[in-house]
Amino acid sequence: MMTEDFTFNNAAVPSDLRRYIKIVEDGKKEKKKIYLPLLLVDEMKSRINDLIEINSTTKAVPFTISYDTITLRKFRIWIHVQAVIYSLKHFGFSEQNLDEIKAMFVETGLHILALYILVPAFHLSFEVFAFKNDVSFWRGKKSLAGISRRSGEKNAMKFLSYLLYPLCISGAIYSFLYLKNKSWYFWIINGLVSGVYAFGFLSMVPQLYVNYKLKSAAHFPMSVLLYKGLNTFISDVFSGIISTPGPHQLACFRDDVVFLIYLYQRRFVFDLLQQNRFEIETTIIIKNLQRNFIFLKTH
Known part of the structure; x- marks a missing residue:
């Protein structure tokens, strides 16, 4: 839930926030229109491992609701991240693949996420260096x-x-x-x-x-x-x-x-x-x- 105060022009509300803005009347005589606090359902933390199978013998299941505050900047970033992840379904990604991608953002810290970006770059660089040195070795080899x-x-x-x-x-x-x-x-x-x-x-x-x-x-x-x-x-x-x-x-x-x-x-x-x-x-x-x-x- 976002508690940060912000101001937008009525004619220039960001498109990514429009579907999250709920406008209601304040109930007073002036009938002013106000918007409710922006609420984002964090689907990133919904993992396959956390799901509970429900069958005919299930009588009760634990149900917990937790909420936290969020800034406007993080709110908008999180919207785009969720949209990008779920758009991968159109490219053939399975639910298991999406679940692993969610874990990268939710269960690991920012330093681990940075490693996901930096380490493949080093991996590719080492492969190029290995290939270059291998070619140089065989080119200069005069005896087997x-x-x-x-x-x-x-x-x-x-x-x-x-x-x-x-x-x-x-x-x-x-x-x-x-x-x-x-x-x-x-x-x-x-x-x-x-x-x-x-x-x-x-x-x-x-x-x-x-x-x-x-x-x-x-x-x-x-x-x-x-x-x-x-x-x-x-x-x-x-x-x-x-x-x-x-x-x-x-x-x-x-x-x-x-x-x-x-x-x-x-x-x-x-x-x-x-x-x-x-x-x-x-x-x-x-x-x-x-x-x-x-x-x-x-x-």
């Missing part, structure tokens, strides 16, 4: 040493398939027996989506296997993986803020696991071995040069 070959990929895919195939099949069977599915179509789609997430993980692992075999990760572009790693952490944040299915959240953390394993390979294990090997080979070469120099000097 260390890059995953078919033999290495086949071995990695073979070992991981022994684990992922049974997991996918057992997950589909568990969903069919113990979880509630709306239809056969719904169960098949869920199984296929889980399979896509699993094989997405499978396609990311062969390079880790090749790194393990080569005992080095220095041949892979660090900048590309850094940008992609930042994007995975951004996806983690959004999967926690926005209500997403469980498999999608697991897929976000799946990318984190691969990225952390790569960092471990690059920083703590393999590159240290490569560095030690290089130092040993350099020392041997220097000693051989010194020995040859001494031999030539004595003769």
Whole structure:
């Protein structure tokens, strides 16, 4: 309910407020026409999760009415926000989609809403930077040493398939027996989506296997993986803020696991071995040069 005093010209009442202005007579002898306080039903706080199912056995339901004051500026902004959200129905948005959009405005603060705007911009920027660095890496690559070959990929895919195939099949069977599915179509789609997430993980692992075999990760572009790693952490944040299915959240953390394993390979294990090997080979070469120099000097 708006309690703020305001004045409009009779011929210039804002169009968005006209349907909310109720004009009545004051009941006195002068019969002055006055308007009632503007009242806005806040449909943004009406969520699907708050609805109560009513059937033939329902005898009583809780009913609570709450009201608060609102300024004219916020009143007009809220009108336009509600109109925009409900206009999305014409573009094929379902009630569930609209409910999630409502939650962005109602259940989160302004700082979270600002993150919804800023974080996708960073996400897109990191994708562009990753693509740019990836192109630069392959353009300047003169040797394919260390890059995953078919033999290495086949071995990695073979070992991981022994684990992922049974997991996918057992997950589909568990969903069919113990979880509630709306239809056969719904169960098949869920199984296929889980399979896509699993094989997405499978396609990311062969390079880790090749790194393990080569005992080095220095041949892979660090900048590309850094940008992609930042994007995975951004996806983690959004999967926690926005209500997403469980498999999608697991897929976000799946990318984190691969990225952390790569960092471990690059920083703590393999590159240290490569560095030690290089130092040993350099020392041997220097000693051989010194020995040859001494031999030539004595003769």
